[in-house]
Amino acid sequence: MSAQILSGKIFASEFKEEAKKQVLALKEQYNITPGLAVIIVGENPASKVYVNNKHRTCEEVGIYSEVISMPADTTKEQLIAKIDELNYRQEIHGILVQLPLPEAIAKEEADILNAICPLKDVDGFHPVNVGKLMIGQDDGMIPCTPYGCLKMLQSAKINIDGAHAVIVGRSNIVGKPMGQLLLAQNATVTICHSHTHNLKEICRSADILVAAVGRPHFITADMIKPGATVIDVGINRIAPKKLVGDVDFDNAVEVAGAITPVPGGVGLLTIAMLMQNTINAAKLQLAK
Numbered sequence: 090m091s092a093q094i095l096s097g098k099i100f101a102s103e104f105k106e107e108a109k110k111q112v113l114a115l116k117e118q119y120n121i122t123p124g125l126a127v128i129i130v131g132e133n134p135a136s137k138v139y140v141n142n143k144h145r146t147c148e149e150v151g152i153y154s155e156v157i158s159m160p161a162d163t164t165k166e167q168l169i170a171k172i173d174e175l176n177y178r179q180e181i182h183g184i185l186v187q188l189p190l191p192e193a194i195a196k197e198e199a200d201i202l203n204a205i206c207p208l209k210d211v212d213g214f215h216p217v218n219v220g221k222l223m224i225g226q227d228d229g230m231i232p233c234t235p236y237g238c239l240k241m242l243q244s245a246k247i248n249i250d251g252a253h254a255v256i257v258g259r260s261n262i263v264g265k266p267m268g269q270l271l272l273a274q275n276a277t278v279t280i281c282h283s284h285t286h287n288l289k290e291i292c293r294s295a296d297i298l299v300a301a302v303g304r305p306h307f308i309t310a311d312m313i314k315p316g317a318t319v320i321d322v323g324i325n326r327i328a329p330k331k332l333v334g335d336v337d338f339d340n341a342v343e344v345a346g347a348i349t350p351v352p353g354g355v356g357l358l359t360i361a362m363l364m365q366n367t368i369n370a371a372k373l374q375l376a377k
């Protein structure tokens with residue numbers, strides 16, 4: 090029997106509707122409009138598309154959005170000065186620096202991202218927010234992609250409590266925060282990486298399998314426990330107009346109980362959660 094398809098389109102529109110309601114409530118109760126500033130440095134065409142999508146989604150949800158374009162030869166100091174300016178602007182509740190940065194400042198990425206005030210860090214990459222997630226303090230910012238995966242699992246009523254969740258990939262933006270989020274929901278979590286032995290057996294023991302590897306069709310049907318929930322975070326371009334995930338979807342769909350497609354899956358949730366994080370940031374700043 091074919092798996093239930095967890096459509097990112099449906100969940101993303103549900104999350105955006107929720108976001109719209111919260112934006113209206115903030116306006117009505119406190120006369121506040123959440124504001125997001127996105128800084129883009131240089132001319133990376135893919136980054137421009139992402140930034141435009143973020144801007145459009147802000148407009149759709151009712152969030153004030155500012156896109157700040159800086160030239161490719163911007164120095165670390167200039168970029169940090171701009172971030173600092175935004176840190177002090179009251180109508181800006183969230184600040185996002187679009188990655189990747191141009192090569193000349195890419196190695197300074199950590200210093201640059203750490204310059205964002207943790208209360209405005211809507212990407213959830215600041216060490217203060219990483220720490221809050223780790224110790225289960227709920228007043229931090231959660232990285233958008235794993236946050237979206239968790240919200241989708243909850244919305245789809247997939248049981249997490251007591252489930253064995255296996256995450257393949259240990260990056261700071263997906264794998265590790267995904268593990269922390271599922272652990273906080275009482276899953277038993279295993280995080281795998283390129284040095285993991287017996288990957289296939291470990292994956293086959295998963296009730297929830299999250300693939301965040303960045304390799305096309307890496308997770309094959311024989312690595313999936315029948316009936317398991319499979320979340321495919323991977324986005325891999327295998328031809329100019331063809332994107333595939335980390336999971337061999339066509340075969341996996343016959344084994345899994347529920348599965349996200351690529352495209353049309355997790356990717357759509359990320360921007361929706363950026364909206365939620367901007368709202369969360371506005372609420373946190375209001376409370377301070």
Ligand code: NDP
Binds near residue numbers: 260
């Ligand atoms: P990274 O490259 O930072 O991390 C990949 C992880 O996969 C690493 O931990 C690596 O292990 C592990 N890995 C690589 N090869 C193997 C292997 N043979 N066996 C087991 N583990 C392996 O990637 P990201 O986490 O940033 O992204 C992962 C994927 O998700 C990409 O396709 C990316 O495009 C996509 N993505 C999608 C988003 C969305 O919005 N849907 C957002 C962010 C990412 P090790 O640490 O040992 O090197």
